[in-house]
Amino acid sequence: MPAGGFSVSAPAGVEFEAKITPIVIISCIMAATGGLMFGYDVGISGGVTSMDDFLIEFFPTVYRKKHEDKESNYCKYDNQGLQLFTSSLYLAGLTATFFASYTTRNLGRRLTMLIAGVFFIIGVIFNGAAQNLAMLIVGRILLGCGVGFANQAVPLFLSEIAPTRIRGGLNILFQLNVTIGILFANLINYGTSKIHPWGWRLSLSLAGIPALLLTLGALFVTDTPNSLIERGHLEEGKRVLKKIRGTENVDPEFNEIVEASRIAHEVKHPFRNLLLRRNRPQLVIAVLLQIFQQFTGINAIMFYAPVLFNTLGFKSDASLYSAVITGAVNVLSTLVSVYSVDKVGRRLLLLEAGVQMFFSQAIIAVILGIKVTDHSDNLSHGWAIIVVVLVCTFVSSFAWSWGPLGWLIPSETFPLETRSAGQSVTVCVNLLFTFVIAQAFLSMLCHMKYGIFAFFSGWVLIMSVFVLFLLPETKNVPIEEMTERVWKQHWFWKRFVDDDEHTLNGDAEKNGVNLS
Numbered sequence: 252m253p254a255g256g257f258s259v260s261a262p263a264g265v266e267f268e269a270k271i272t273p274i275v276i277i278s279c280i281m282a283a284t285g286g287l288m289f290g291y292d293v294g295i296s297g298g299v300t301s302m303d304d305f306l307i308e309f310f311p312t313v314y315r316k317k318h319e320d321k322e323s324n325y326c327k328y329d330n331q332g333l334q335l336f337t338s339s340l341y342l343a344g345l346t347a348t349f350f351a352s353y354t355t356r357n358l359g360r361r362l363t364m365l366i367a368g369v370f371f372i373i374g375v376i377f378n379g380a381a382q383n384l385a386m387l388i389v390g391r392i393l394l395g396c397g398v399g400f401a402n403q404a405v406p407l408f409l410s411e412i413a414p415t416r417i418r419g420g421l422n423i424l425f426q427l428n429v430t431i432g433i434l435f436a437n438l439i440n441y442g443t444s445k446i447h448p449w450g451w452r453l454s455l456s457l458a459g460i461p462a463l464l465l466t467l468g469a470l471f472v473t474d475t476p477n478s479l480i481e482r483g484h485l486e487e488g489k490r491v492l493k494k495i496r497g498t499e500n501v502d503p504e505f506n507e508i509v510e511a512s513r514i515a516h517e518v519k520h521p522f523r524n525l526l527l528r529r530n531r532p533q534l535v536i537a538v539l540l541q542i543f544q545q546f547t548g549i550n551a552i553m554f555y556a557p558v559l560f561n562t563l564g565f566k567s568d569a570s571l572y573s574a575v576i577t578g579a580v581n582v583l584s585t586l587v588s589v590y591s592v593d594k595v596g597r598r599l600l601l602l603e604a605g606v607q608m609f610f611s612q613a614i615i616a617v618i619l620g621i622k623v624t625d626h627s628d629n630l631s632h633g634w635a636i637i638v639v640v641l642v643c644t645f646v647s648s649f650a651w652s653w654g655p656l657g658w659l660i661p662s663e664t665f666p667l668e669t670r671s672a673g674q675s676v677t678v679c680v681n682l683l684f685t686f687v688i689a690q691a692f693l694s695m696l697c698h699m700k701y702g703i704f705a706f707f708s709g710w711v712l713i714m715s716v717f718v719l720f721l722l723p724e725t726k727n728v729p730i731e732e733m734t735e736r737v738w739k740q741h742w743f744w745k746r747f748v749d750d751d752e753h754t755l756n757g758d759a760e761k762n763g764v765n766l767s
Contacts, residue, residue, distance in 0.1 A: 267415070267496075267501075267503055267504040267729070268496065268498045268500045268501070269414035269415070269416075269496045269497070269498070269504075270414075270496060270497035270498060271414065271417060271497075272494075272495055272496070272497040274473075274494060274495055275412055275413065275414070275421070275495050276421075277472075278408075278412055278472045278473065278495070279409055279412065279413065279421045279424050280424065281464075281467075281468030281469075281471065281472050282364060282405050282408045282409060282412075282424075282425075282468060282469075282472060283405065283409065283424035283425045283427070283428045284428060284461055284464040284465045284468050285364060285367060285401035285402070285404070285405040285425065285428075285465050286401075286405065286424070286425040286426060286427070286428030286429040286431075286432065287428040287429070287431060287432040287435075287461040287464065287465070288367075288371050288397065288398075288401065288432065288458065288461040288462055288464075288465055289398055289401060289402065289429050289432060290428060290429035290430060290431060290432020290433040290434075290435075290436070291432035291433070291435060291436045291457075291458050291461050292340055292394050292398065292432075292436075292458065293429070293432070293433055293436070293550065293553055294432060294433035294434070294435070294436025294437050294440075294553060294556075294574075294578065295436040295439070295440065295454055295455065295458065296336065296337040296340075297337070297440075297553070297556050297574065298436065298437060298439075298440025298441075298444070298454065298556075298571060298574065299440065299451045299454050299455065300328070300333055300336065300337070301440075301444075301561055301570060301571070302440075302443075302444055302450065302451050303317075304447055304448040304449070304450060304451055305451040307448075308448075308451075309336075309381075309383075309384050309387060310330060310332060310333050312330065313327075313328060313330045313333055316328075316330075317561075323697065324623060324624070325623075325696050325697050325700045326696075326697035327561075328561075328693045328696075329693050329694050329696070329697040330693070331690075331694075332384070333693070334689060334690045334691070334692070334693055334694070335388065335690065336384075336387060336388065336391060337391075337689045337690075338685075338686045338689035338690040339388050339391045339392055339395065340391045340392070340394050340395035340398060341395060341398070341682045341683075341685040341686035341689055342392075342395065342682075342686045343391070343392040343393070343394075343395025343396050343398075343399065344395040344396065344397075344398035344399035344402065344678070344682040345395075345399065345679055345682040345683050345686060346395075346396075346399070347370075347395065347396040347397075347398070347399025347400055348399040348402075348403055348675050348678045348679045348682065349675065349679070350399075350400075351363055351366075351367075351399050351400040351403035351404065351675065351678070352403060352671050352672055352674070352675030354366060354400070354404075355403050355404050355407065355478075355671045355674070355675075356481070356521070356671040356672075357482070359474045359478045359479070359482065360404045360405075360407055360408040360411070360474055360475055360478050361404075361408070361469055361472055361473070361474040361478075362469075362474075363400050363403060363404035364400070364401060364404045364405060364408065364465065364468070364469040364472075365466060365469035365470065366400050367396075367397045367398075367399075367400035367401035367404065367465060367469075368397070368401075368462060368463075368465040368466030368467075368468075368469055369397075369466065370393055370394070370396040370397035370400060371393075371394060371397035371401075371458070371461075371462035371465060371466070372459065372462045372463065372466065373393050374390045374391070374392075374393030374394035374395075374396070374397060374458075374462075375390070375394070375455070375456060375458045375459040375462055376390075376459075377389050377390030377393060378390035378391065378394070378455040378456070378458070379452055379455050379456030379459075380452075381452075381455075390455075394458070395682075397462070398682070399678065399682065401465065402658075402678045402681070402682075403671075403674055403675060403678050405425050406422060406425055406658050406659070406661075406662040406674065407475075407662055407670065407671070407674055408472075408475055409421055409422045409424060409425055409662070410422050410659075410662040410663050410730065411475035411476070411477040411478065411730075412475050412476075412495055414496070415727065415728075415729045415730075416593065416727060417593060418593070418663060418730075419592035419593040419597075419659055419663075419726065420589045420590070420592060420593050422655070422658070422659045422662060422663070423585065423588050423589045423592060423655040423659060424589070425655075425658060426585055426588070426650075426654050426655035426658060426659075427582070427585045427586065427589060427655070429654070430578070430581040430582045430584075430585045430650060430654070431582050432461060433553055433578045433581055433582075434575070434578035434579055434581065434582050436454070436578075437556070437571065437574045437575040437577075437578040438575055438578075439453075439454050439457055440454055440571055440574070441568075441571045441572060441574075441575055444568070444571055473491050473494070473495075474491070475491075476488040476489070476491050476492040476495070476505070476508060477508055477511075477512070477667065479491060480505075480508050480509055480512045481512045481515060481516075481667065485509065488505070488508070489501065489505050492504065492505055492508075507731050508667075508731070511666070511667040511668075511731050512667060514666075514667070514668050515666075515667045515668035515670075516668075517668070518668040518669070521668060521669050521671065521672035522672045522675075522676075524668060524669050524672070525669050525672050525673060525676065528747050529734075529747060529748050530665075530666075530669055530673075531747045532738050532741070532744035532747055532748070533661070533664045533665050533666075533669075533673060533733075533738075534673065534676065536660065536661070536664065536721075536722060537660075537661035537664070537665070537673060537676060537677045537680075538676065538677075538680050539714075539717065540653075540656075540657045540660060540661060540677075541657060541661075541677060541680040541681040541684060542680065542684055543653065543657075543710070543713075543714035543717070544653050544654070544657035544681065544684075545681070545684035545685055545687070545688050546684070546688075546707065546710035546714070547608060547649055547653055547707060547710065547711055547714070548612065548645075548688075548703075548704070548706075548707030548710075549645075549646070549649045549653070549654065550685055550688050550689065551688055551692040551703075551707070552577070552642060552645070552646065553577075553578075553581070553646075556570075556573070556574035556577055556578075559696075560573045560574065560639075565635060569635075573639050573642075576639060576643065577639070577642055577643055577646050580643040580646050580647050580650070581646050581647075581650045581654075582650075583647075583650075584646070584647035584648070584649075584650035584651045585650045585651065585654065585655060587650075587651040588600065588650065588651035588652070588654075588655045588656070589655075591651070592655070592656070592659070592726075593726060593727065596724050596726040597656050597659070597660060597722070597724060597725060597726060598718060598722060598723075598724050600651055600652045600656065601652045601653065601656060601715070601718045601722070602715060602718055602719060603648070603652070604648035604649060604651065604652030604653060605652075605711055605712070605714065605715030605718065606715070607644060607645070607647075607648035608645050608648050608649060608708070608711045609708050609711045609712055609715070611641045611642075611644040611645040611648070612645055612704045612705070612707050612708035612711065613704070613705065613708045614641055615638060615641050615642070615645075615701075615704045616701050616702065616703075616704035616705040616708065617701075618634060618637065618638060618641075619638075619700070619701035619704065620700075620701040620702075622634050623700075623701065653714075657681070658677075660722075660725060661673065661674065661677040662674060662677075663725055663728075663730055663733070664725060664730075664733050664737070666731070666733070666734065667730075667731070720743070721743060721744075723737050723738070723740075723741045723744065724737075725737055734748060
């Protein structure tokens, strides 16, 4: 595979020479299998929890409610234990993130991905062999630990190893693999739902394939130059930089990474440093992007797609089939983002998707409000097709916007001294709100009924206004230049960066220190 060359802009007229080398592409593909595992875990639970054999084994109460005519269409799956099966993974991931921040900074991105792979493999064994609910939940918790470590390390790895000009596209490989994992999970659930009584075990056990891919990938990829230099391995960092950039002329980029690393080492408490005024723009945007990403309602749909379609009156096979369709749309639409994110930019994708998501969810709410009551018959064939098309419209817009960009933007905006801590907070907030949605959605569906879609569409409107006024464009800006070229130029955020610098300069003058 030939390497394609281009130059990446750097400060003061210097240009970083960089080629798209095979090792970069291969490393990014192997690292992004962490997304494959995450996506599989997201997609598999919804299909499994709609299988009668699984419900009979672990949730007989839900099985009886599902087949009782007197139960409301919207409330058949309203069970806290069933929701805990799905959501426990994200609560565990939330806890693991704090440990993953330490390993990412002190042991490297590569070793953190390896730890994630080991957690995934052990979790898969517990789930596939589960004999009771406790064993099932323990398996999900172990998978959650893997998610915490993988989601911490993989986006950083991808952002740091990729040349600036294609950083967005390569970083979105993580989200692309998440969508592929969801699609695979839906396809496998569709097949295993016909295998009685152990089809659900096969669904859960096949998660071992992406788990092995991530573990093997972590054994063979090289760590990023940023991570090696940050840990004091300067010569090895320079050697790796030459290898991944495909050129001997790496001194300008190497020197900038070394300088960023020096500044990073002066920060003894990165989490405390995150709260400094000058770091507030990155922190606020990272946190809000994660909250908004979950309140689009996407995970409610992707976790529980088969359950949701069942609720709307689709038969079991039809509900799984519809989930496969939405999964395929998810994958194809993420490819749009891979192609366009470094061309049209982050803001345009988010704003266009906001319009598409708002109208698709609002129309779904109207259709369900008219056509699906507590005890009505199933949706007619025509209306069912319209609902699936609208869900696909929503999923497609999310897949080329809030899905990948919710991870990309935080990973590329934090300076090196707070990057690991910032990524930790990003993952932590994402998993916290993923847990909240996973644990609450089926109960919300029961109580709010069709209004749940109006609820999420309202949030889409709020987040689109936020993007319009407060989210700066980061397309083609080198990571180490974000402060100068993004935050100091933004109409709102520049006051935080400038004011903090004035404060630092004032304190230095009082102490007789010259910062110039």
